[in-house]
Amino acid sequence: MIEWSAEDLMIRDAVRGWIDAQVRPRLEELESGELPPYDLIRDLYKTFGMDEMARSSFHARAERAEAGDDTGREEDGARGGNAAMSMLPIIELCRVAPGLVSAMGVSLGLAAGTIMKRGTAEQRRRWALDLLTFEKVGAWAITEPNSGSDAFGGMQATAREAGDGYVLNGGKTFITNGPYADTIVFYCKLDDGRDPRDREILTFVLDRGMPGLEQTRPLRKMGLHSSPTGELFLDDVKVGRDRLLAAGSGGGKESAKQNFVTERAGVAAMSLGVIEECLALSVDYARKRELWGQRIGDFQLIQLKLAKMEVARLNVQNLVFRHIEMQKAGRTPTLAEASAMKLYSAQAASEVAMEAVQLFGGNGYMSEYRVEQLARDAKSFQIYAGTDEIQVTHIAKDLLAR
Structure with missing residues (x-):
């Protein structure tokens, strides 16, 4: 996969339209903590039928389990069988409010995901379905x-x-x-x-x-x-x-490690959203902002910043594309692979966001111009789901064990 398909772009544009209408006007309320994110996420799910897809996949899996086939498909309920429908909302939401993705991802990928992987059929029915459809909110x-x-x-x-x-x-x-x-x-x-x-x-x-x-x-x-x-x-x-x-081998520790893989791989998509938005905002600002009688985009130091942002965008996008192809092939990244994805993409997002602040100068330090918020949000990518230092440890241990 080297680019989004026409169908993918239609999904992206539809999600982007919903975000422009529903999220951007409420960003100040979300940032202040006045508005919890959950009703917005539920609206996203209902608008695009994600709740019904999750419900349908859940019941299909239950039928397979009753027929004796319940292996290798733990995440069907969360994905609905469409990799783009899983990744694109994450990317687009992270262009505006990365926190929405954290709230959504923990409830679905970690809380519901753990129950789907480790729970009995009764436990799944009792707790997971309401989480997968976002009728209830989960924590891990x-x-x-x-x-x-x-x-x-x-x-x-x-x-x-x-x-x-x-x-x-x-x-x-x-x-x-x-x-x-x-x-x-x-x-x-x-x-x-x-x-x-x-x-x-x-x-x-x-x-x-x-x-x-x-x-x-x-x-x-x-x-x-x-x-x-x-x-x-x-x-x-x-x-x-x-x-x-209690289901599965390895107990709670193995369950947590599996979730670390899911969470860390997802950071690449989150990072891509931040990078794309910072780059778009920076390019627009470089075209409009003038100093010494010319737009700042004509200065080579500004051009260098923009070029490095684009390189980061392409690299992180390729990590996302690789992850999508792995999903399609039915392959899950190893812990070391997921750690490598997270380490690079989280650092790239944080660096791009801070460079965007620098490009905007004093305006970049003001919340009005949004790169300030994105820089604060991006820094969290280097901490949660394991710090950069922990990712290095997992990558190196895997290399040395080969």
């Missing part, structure tokens, strides 16, 4: 205040067996959708007396309002203001075994 809770990049080893949240169920305790932070989530996929360690770093990691599904579960108000942060982020506190939350996700 793994990060803790004292673990960060050491997500597994430093995890302190616990599950203690009690009677026919478990009692959960602990806290999570930096949880996307945490303040508003209806359904929470919660990672913790089995409290079985072993050394904490050696304990088994379990994954549970929680519902808003359960006794002992506290979801805090949104945290204040540097960027991604249109994506609410919060903390979770669990104080003796009692859960039955029906809430434990």
